Amino acid sequence: MVFMRLGASPDTFRPRGHEAKRLSIVDAAAGVFCREGFAGANIDLIAAEAGVSRQTIYNHHGDKEKLFVAVVRDLTERCNAGIFATIATFPDQPNDLEVDLVGFAVRLNQNCICNRDGKFLRKLIQTEGERYPELFAEWREQGPGRTWPAIAARFARLAYGGYLDIEDPDVAARQFLGLVNAELQTTFMLGGTPRENEVLQSATNGVRTFLRAFGKRRTVAPVDKQSAIASA
Amino acid sequence: MVFMRLGASPDTFRPRGHEAKRLSIVDAAAGVFCREGFAGANIDLIAAEAGVSRQTIYNHHGDKEKLFVAVVRDLTERCNAGIFATIATFPDQPNDLEVDLVGFAVRLNQNCICNRDGKFLRKLIQTEGERYPELFAEWREQGPGRTWPAIAARFARLAYGGYLDIEDPDVAARQFLGLVNAELQTTFMLGGTPRENEVLQSATNGVRTFLRAFGKRRTVAPVDKQSAIASA
DNA sequence: GACGATTTAGACAAGACTGTCTAAATTTGT
DNA sequence: ACAAATTTAGACAGTCTTGTCTAAATCGTC
DSSP states (O other), rough: OOOOOOOOOOTTTTTTHHHHHHHHHHHHHHHHHHHHHHHOOHHHHHHHHSSSSHHHHHHHHHHHHHHHHHHHHHHHHHHHHHHHHHHOOOOOSSSSSSHHHHHHHHHHHIIIIIIHHHHHHHHHHHHTTTTOHHHHHHHHHTHHHHHHHHHHHHHHHHHTTTTBBBBBHHHHHHHHHHHHHHHHHHHHTTTOOOOOHHHHHHHHHHHHHHHHHHHHSSSOOSOOSTTTTTTO | OOOOOTTTTTSOOOOOHHHHHHHHHHHHHHHHHHHHHHHOHHHHHHHHHHHHHHHHHHHHSSSSSHHHHHHHHHHHHHHHHHHHHHHTTOSSSSHHHHHHHHHHHHHHHHIISSHHHHHHHHHHHHHHHEEEEEHHHHHHHHHHHHHHHHHHHHHHHHHTTTSOOOSSHHHHHHHHHHTTGGGGHHHHHOOOOOOHHHHHHHHHHHHHHHHHHHHHSSSSSSSSSSSSTOOO
16 A cells, blocks of 8 residues: 555556545545435535545446445445454453453454444444345355354353353354443444443443353462452 | 214314324334435335325325324334333243243343334434434433333342342343343344244343353252253 | 315425536646 | 646536425215
8 A cells, every 4th residue: 555656557556646535435425324324325415525526426436326335345344354453352361351351342342343434334234234135245244254253263262271161152252242232232222432431331241240151160260360350 | 092982072083094094104104214214215105105195194294304203202102112011021930030031031022122113113213313312312211211220120129039149230131131132133233133033042042141140059049940941 | 965174196396416527627647 | 847637616407305285086974
């Protein structure tokens, strides 16, 4: 993305302004599609928010529907990257299991679910999912279809390492997500963004219950997990 | 609703056909608003699906926005009634705690969340919630604001009766809902309706984890809760 | 069967939106 | 500074939608 000086095939790489405009169009379109829905989204408004003329949008994307598809693909890609980056921070060899899992849950929420991209993608899936079955089937495969098993694998490793007592890692992974988000459901429904301390609270409560259900009952006791009750 | 013979002020009560049309309009409008969104909803289409003429819709509701508000109010009212009716079936004196809680969770899902009204209301909240803050604030008060405490109270009673080991009934109630729906999230996102066995599976897994976390560890043992491991 | 209220079909004006087109202005690479 | 490509502003046709209006048809009740 940064090279392209070098004179390498100057007709393949478009000028920098071109890509910059493409990005600002897709960005603005994401916001407007989310706020107004596909039918209510106004191309002139998108153009104004992107700081380009309407014609430029048509030059780049052809028509409204193609623009919408581009928006969803972009969001899916970025969100997936964020989720996998966060999964890489999963505590495979936890020091303090409760604290580490809470940290993981908070990172997942803040970096992937509550951020701009996550919020927008979620809303577009909810509002337009039924209208573009194949597009969102693709999202389902690329998104939950790949991230959930990845999280499940991490929990399986944790169980194998003696930190947890889990029968079905897939079920445990889904329940982990359900628990740490249990208190944010209403906010998500209305399209709001929970505040940091709400996210932390929900994650803390969720992880605590998760460990009550799946934590080893002081049998192996991996390390020392005394000071795990630090709250805010 | 059934009386109105008796000649009591014949100009106050409209003919029966009138109310019937009002209902079929609101019904059809709910479906169209959900499928197409507020902006995409077409009054002519609503009229056609309701089996009335466009003018009748304007006679009844004035304009598109008022019709939308009427739809949301109707759905909220019906859903609330269903939820409270289901909460009334909560197992206060469980015979088999796992079986009884699974049954309650399944009833809640089938009668309140996965049925037509629940699905429609959820989608309207998600798609149009930001556009009508005061309308959905009202829903929030009437809906989650009243049903969640009601469920929490039932869990508190269960804890008081020695069936559960719960610190915060409100947290437990939210986590209960999060757990029993953990496996249905993706389906809900895309607006789909989970099949009966998926609902049962998710509820069973969720209740099992819930009881691993909050079930009494054979201390008081209220009655005989031996055969609580019966599965499907 | 007759009366009053409601509903219907269709026409209609006013406005909004998409997507195209053109000529001028701007940017980019050399 | 020059030439090519891109962007811009605006006009434009065509379509769609909302909400109103009117006259005829239908319904419910006595």
